[in-house]
Amino acid sequence: MGEAIVVTSGKGGVGKTTTSANIGTVLALQGKKVCLVDTDIGLRNLDVVMGLENRIIYDLVDVAHGRCKLNQALVKDKRFECLSMLPAAQTTDKTAVKPDEMKQMVDALKADFDYIIIDCPAGIERGFRNAVAGADHAIVVTTPEISSVRDADRIIGLLEQEKQITPPRLIINRIRQHLLKSGEMLEIDEIMNILAIDLLGIVLDDDGVISSSNKGEPIALNPSSKASLAYRNIGRRILGETVPLMVLEEKNGFFRRFKSLLGMR
Amino acid sequence: MSATQPLVTMKGRKDGLVLVMDEACAYHDLVRELKIKLAANTNLYKDGPVISVKVEAGNRYISSDQRNQLKEIIHAFDHLKVEEIQSNVMTLEEIAKKKAQEKIVTIARIIRSGQVLEVEGNLLLIGDVNPGGVVSATGNIYILGALRGVASAGTANDGKDAVVVASIMMPTQLKIGRVISRNENGSDVEMKEKSLVECAYLDEQIGKIVIDQVHTALKKRNRSSAFEKL
Numbered sequence: 001m002g003e004a005i006v007v008t009s010g011k012g013g014v015g016k017t018t019t020s021a022n023i024g025t026v027l028a029l030q031g032k033k034v035c036l037v038d039t040d041i042g043l044r045n046l047d048v049v050m051g052l053e054n055r056i057i058y059d060l061v062d063v064a065h066g067r068c069k070l071n072q073a074l075v076k077d078k079r080f081e082c083l084s085m086l087p088a089a090q091t092t093d094k095t096a097v098k099p100d101e102m103k104q105m106v107d108a109l110k111a112d113f114d115y116i117i118i119d120c121p122a123g124i125e126r127g128f129r130n131a132v133a134g135a136d137h138a139i140v141v142t143t144p145e146i147s148s149v150r151d152a153d154r155i156i157g158l159l160e161q162e163k164q165i166t167p168p169r170l171i172i173n174r175i176r177q178h179l180l181k182s183g184e185m186l187e188i189d190e191i192m193n194i195l196a197i198d199l200l201g202i203v204l205d206d207d208g209v210i211s212s213s214n215k216g217e218p219i220a221l222n223p224s225s226k227a228s229l230a231y232r233n234i235g236r237r238i239l240g241e242t243v244p245l246m247v248l249e250e251k252n253g254f255f256r257r258f259k260s261l262l263g264m265r
Numbered sequence: 266m267s268a269t270q271p272l273v274t275m276k277g278r279k280d281g282l283v284l285v286m287d288e289a290c291a292y293h294d295l296v297r298e299l300k301i302k303l304a305a306n307t308n309l310y311k312d313g314p315v316i317s318v319k320v321e322a323g324n325r326y327i328s329s330d331q332r333n334q335l336k337e338i339i340h341a342f343d344h345l346k347v348e349e350i351q352s353n354v355m356t357l358e359e360i361a362k363k364k365a366q367e368k369i370v371t372i373a374r375i376i377r378s379g380q381v382l383e384v385e386g387n388l389l390l391i392g393d394v395n396p397g398g399v400v401s402a403t404g405n406i407y408i409l410g411a412l413r414g415v416a417s418a419g420t421a422n423d424g425k426d427a428v429v430v431a432s433i434m435m436p437t438q439l440k441i442g443r444v445i446s447r448n449e450n451g452s453d454v455e456m457k458e459k460s461l462v463e464c465a466y467l468d469e470q471i472g473k474i475v476i477d478q479v480h481t482a483l484k485k486r487n488r489s490s491a492f493e494k495l
Contacts, residue, residue, distance in 0.1 A: 150378050150396060150397055151378070153377045153378040153379075153395050153396070153397065153398075154377060154378040154379040154397065156377055157377030157378065157379055157380050158379075160377075193411075194393075194395055194396070194413070196375055196393065
């Protein structure tokens, strides 16, 4: 029996879809059977980020309305045998599926997969309620910006009211080191003080994330990037390992000092 | 019997007039006699200073309508001013309401953005109030944690004595009674430095909400009474 994890944030554009794709990828790298579920009906993105758009035949709404079987709608990943995706429909909107239909689907998926990663749409309306309906755990994604932390706080409040979900865990995304150093960005401690939930991981802002998303290749596949390492650590923490947080300070070596002399970061 | 025992007895005291009312007679008889007595006896002092009047109703229940009526009758005489109307009797409803106002409600959780916590009586919150969260109480608010959202104390009719106490006081807005104050200087750096328990109260002299350390708040206007009505 698998576990269903919803990835949510409240605010849009903080990296829910990227996080879902990468968590799914790193868990698959560890050999787990993973199913990604896109619940952003009408504005689906997960398939694009995974590079699976052209493989979609049926979608989540077709399953909910009985137009196909659940297995027929699942899209197999091109890189991993153990990774699948249940895409959202692009032609209708969030009201096409009811929370209890969503729960039935996730429950059915739990029989076949180790992890079901549910990508939640922005907002706190129907789409959010659909996404959390079948979830056992929750991951809240935030960036070190005040508006995104506020929305994360709101979402945590709503998640705490869902009795079947264990206490949510936090991912702080898009941390920019130079802003953090100059004190222009909210510090991690400050965010943790306000949100007061367990920290699952921190991900540094990385230009590679954008280019790899555009290519349909999750960054987690590229082992040399820092963001990739962060996602791999997060994956290991989800599997129950204890992994220390990434050290943000880079060593102030000769080369680095030389670079900063030249005005390079 | 009523011929020998007057229904309303007027007593003059140093600080004013006391009207002792018979407990057993009908209310309309009482009103009638009150009017007659006042008319007959108080003209003497007409030109003197305003006399304060205290009504002692004994074991008679006086509804709020009747209270207003008695006041009206007495205030018909220009130089009389009702100070209070005392009665030994309260309805169960009133007493339950009063008890609810005085109890202390303990809640242990974080009030997050978008959440509203309203209690009747005094609130003891063990946890934070995050920005966007609201706590409100008819009495005082005590927060063992950080207040970063909105706190509204003394939401009952006459709540200007209420106080807000928090371990870390960084509210976006404070309301006490009908007065509201907001944090103008955004994120207060200097407030974060001193992590003392602080208390917000309404300074009636300046009509504004003041945040101060608890002991200074206590000194001001003998505020212990507000704290102690638990």
